[in-house]
Amino acid sequence: MFSTTLIEALRKAQHVVVFTGAGVSAESGIPTFRDSLTGLWERFDATSLATPEAFAADPELVWGWYEWRRMKVLQAHPNPGHRAIAALERNIPRLTLVTQNVDDLHERAGNQAVIHLHGSLHAPRCFDCGRSPDIPLSAPEEPEGGRRLPPPRCTVCGGPLRPGVVWFGESLPTADLSAAFEAAENCDLLISVGTSGMVYPAAEVPALAWRAGAIVVHVNPQSHPCQQEREYALPGLAGELLPRLIEQAFGTADGV
Numbered sequence: 001m002f003s004t005t006l007i008e009a010l011r012k013a014q015h016v017v018v019f020t021g022a023g024v025s026a027e028s029g030i031p032t033f034r035d036s037l038t039g040l041w042e043r044f045d046a047t048s049l050a051t052p053e054a055f056a057a058d059p060e061l062v063w064g065w066y067e068w069r070r071m072k073v074l075q076a077h078p079n080p081g082h083r084a085i086a087a088l089e090r091n092i093p094r095l096t097l098v099t100q101n102v103d104d105l106h107e108r109a110g111n112q113a114v115i116h117l118h119g120s121l122h123a124p125r126c127f128d129c130g131r132s133p134d135i136p137l138s139a140p141e142e143p144e145g146g147r148r149l150p151p152p153r154c155t156v157c158g159g160p161l162r163p164g165v166v167w168f169g170e171s172l173p174t175a176d177l178s179a180a181f182e183a184a185e186n187c188d189l190l191i192s193v194g195t196s197g198m199v200y201p202a203a204e205v206p207a208l209a210w211r212a213g214a215i216v217v218h219v220n221p222q223s224h225p226c227q228q229e230r231e232y233a234l235p236g237l238a239g240e241l242l243p244r245l246i247e248q249a250f251g252t253a254d255g256v
């Protein structure tokens, strides 16, 4: 099924980085950003939603859209792709999981430490003073009549809460980005799952691993041009390919 070289490399690897994008959560029913079929941005103009300026101009529109996404995440469940990555962590000495996703499906699948390069839907903070709310957000409802919802207010300064995600034009959390870059430069093998690789600096992670001598594997139904040695493209869905890869390498379905 998979090349023996790849299977042997996975079995021998001391440190594997798994780098994920929206595609790993697609089979959990969470729309991706740029997929031609389901891409979120197809139906929304990113510049009208995922920027600080957009939030300042229309907090109810932006908050409502992210609450809709948070609701989708709360209704979703980890899929076999997420569970296979958690199983991989149990079968190798060290796994570093770096995600561009703002959902918590990797954690709910059982992965312990997840590096979120673009923040999290579950970590809102005050737009003005940056404080986190002292009470967790209540479960969102499907906003009536479209996606407008007034954001809750900061109990300290009265400012509006904003989603805890990294917006276009904002910098990524420095410590997380450095940790991701460091892991990529010191791993034996990197598996990139479900990302279009269009957004930097996150998209730098697989290239850093390859340049440092690691084997790089791309799991994506869209074909990925592999021009170089030590690079593999596994065309297909994460929820189907990853369980089979783990099964073939470690002989365990391991609850995937």
Ligand code: NAD
Residues within 6 Å of the ligand: 046, 050, 100, 102, 117, 118, 165, 166, 167, 168, 169, 170, 171, 172, 177, 199, 200, 201, 202
């Ligand atoms: P961008 O081109 O504006 O650059 C992202 C930010 O990272 C910039 O501030 C840039 O200075 C900084 N940066 C670039 N290279 C860097 C490096 N090597 N080391 C450290 N910092 C570096 O990116 P963008 O397309 O405008 O998006 C900004 C971020 O917001 C991206 O990571 C994007 O994925 C994210 N985003 C998140 C969502 C969401 O809903 N989670 C939506 C849209 C965008």
Ligand code: APR
Residues within 6 Å of the ligand: 020, 021, 022, 023, 024, 026, 027, 032, 033, 034, 035, 039, 100, 101, 118, 193, 194, 195, 196, 197, 198, 199, 219, 220, 221, 222, 236, 237, 238, 239
């Ligand atoms: N299994 C594997 N890959 C999949 C699946 C699946 N079931 N379904 C879709 N994909 C692939 C698509 O082929 C596409 O290449 O996932 C990728 C999704 O790409 P994007 O929608 O661009 O998502 P992502 O790469 O995570 O975007 C990066 O951009 O807008 C910002 O912050 C946002 O984190 C996001 C970043």
Ligand code: ZN
Residues within 6 Å of the ligand: 126, 127, 128, 129, 130, 131, 154, 155, 156, 157, 158, 159
């Ligand atoms: Zn505040």
